Amino acid sequence: MSGMTDSRTTLPARPRSILHVVRQFLPNRGGLEDVVANLAREQARLGHRVRVVTLDRLFSNPDVRLPARERLEGIDIERIPFSGSHRYPLAPSVFRHLGDADLVHVHAVDFFFDALAFARPFHRRPMVATTHGGFFHTNAQSRLKALWFAGPTRLSVRAYAAIVACSESDARMFAPITPGGVTVIPNGVDLDKFAGAASAEPRRALLTIGRFSHNKRLDRLLAAMRALGPGWRLRIVGVPSDVTVEALTAEIDRLGLTETVTLHVGLDVPAIRALIGQSSLFVSASEYEGFGLALIEALSAGLVPVAHPNEAFAWLKRRHPLISLCDFADPATVAGAIRDAYDSLAESRLDPGGANLPAAEDLSAYRWSGVAARYVAVYEAVLTGKDRGAGSSTPR
Structure with a gap:
């Protein structure tokens, strides 16, 4: 089961009205937001009418209410109010925004996933869901999560005409509770966004990109920086989540790393690209990833990755x-791996006839054109009642 083949499909006989539902979206930046934005843009380019329904406040800035309707980066966005925790935000007004959607595509497993499933007999819209790691990004409340997955989640998946996993680990997780199997479509990646942006000269400079959240284990990354000692720099790029900027800053100060570690919050693409241009290695201590989008972006930029062996990265x-x-978990071992990666990079750059190792990686399977085509094939199979064939399938 590879799910990596770049399947092609012919365009549908007529454009479809596609509604994406996701809890956080632009202007917020993160892996989930980037995936939905790129998929929506590519589907619009293929001639479909695409809308995104999302919450009207960002979890990183909950006191600011965003416009109810907005068009950003060519995408029509409709935002709705919510109550409750950001872990399971309640937003029942989503049903008023289904409009003329031919198909509803739900991203991640949360209130939207459950509510739209249980109301399926009333709204009767065909639905597809992408797992994006489910809700197992951390071990917190693991027993409750397991019970919820075996109960409400098992019931919810039955309302979806197709469940799409963005990794094989997700597929293995969802296959036992999904009648008919799980389709695997690895996330697409914007390979042009940071293409070739890494420093032309080897630098003892590390970069990590992602939410400031507990599963990213930034504490372990800081411990590795302390083990590396003087002469190294780390730039942490992202947005606050369940770890605040204040908490990170305090930990950096406590470890005496204020001269070598810097935080960069809420940067746009050009600003991130500029930081990549000052770096040679990408690092991630993350214990859980639904796919590993930031790591693929790092490869496209020419950064050399050193990462924790979670299932997605493996x-x-x-x-x-x-x-x-x-x-x-072992700072000394990590420090050694980082030094080795840097030394290998430096040696390859010293050889005038040597290949640029980062550029040698073939990332073509992640291009959005192919990924979007595979999603359209899933949609068409759902809407026409045909068997799925756009991606590999994990049997029940």
Whole structure:
């Protein structure tokens, strides 16, 4: 089961009205938001009418209410109010925004996933869902999560005409509760956004990109920086989640890393690209990833990745040998792996006839044109009642 083949499909006989439902979206930046935005843009380019329904406040800035309707980066966005925790935000007005949608595409497993499923007999819209790691990004409340997954989630999946996993680990998780199997479509990646942006000269400069959340284990990354000692820099790029900027800053100060570690919050693409241009290595201590989008973006930029061997990163390592994996629970081991990765990069750059190792990785399977085509094939199979064939399938 690879799910990596770039399947092609002919355009549908007529454009479809597609509604994406996702809890957080633009102007917020993160892996989930980027995936939905890129998929929506590509589907619009193919001639479909695409809308996104999302919440009207960002979890990172809950006191600011965003416009109810807005068009950003060519995408029509409708925002709705919510109450309750950001872990399971309640937003029942989503039903008023289904409009003329031919198909509803729900992203992640949360209130939207459950509510739209249980109301399926009333709204009767065909639905597809993408798992995006489910809700197992951390071990917190693991027993409650397991019970919820075996109960409400098992019931909810039955309302969806197709469940799409963005990784094989997700597929293995959802296959036992999904009648008919799970379709695997790895996330697309904007390979042009940071293409070739890494420093032309090797630098002892590390970069990590992602939400400031507990599963990213930024504490372990800071411990590795302390073990590396002087002469190294780390830039942490992202947005606050369940770890605040204040908490991160305090930990950096406590470890005496204020001269070598900097935080960069809420940057746009050009600003991130500029930081990549000052870096040579990408690092991630993340214990859980639904797919590993930031790591693929790092490869496209020419950064050399050193990452924790979570299931998603281990899957990517089997396809991209340039990735180095080591257990970030051991700062000394991580420091050694980072030094080795830097030394290998420096040696390759010293050889005038040597290949640029980062550029040697073939990332073409992640291009959005192919990924969007596979999603359209899933949609068409759902809407026409045909068997799915757009991606690999994990049997029940």
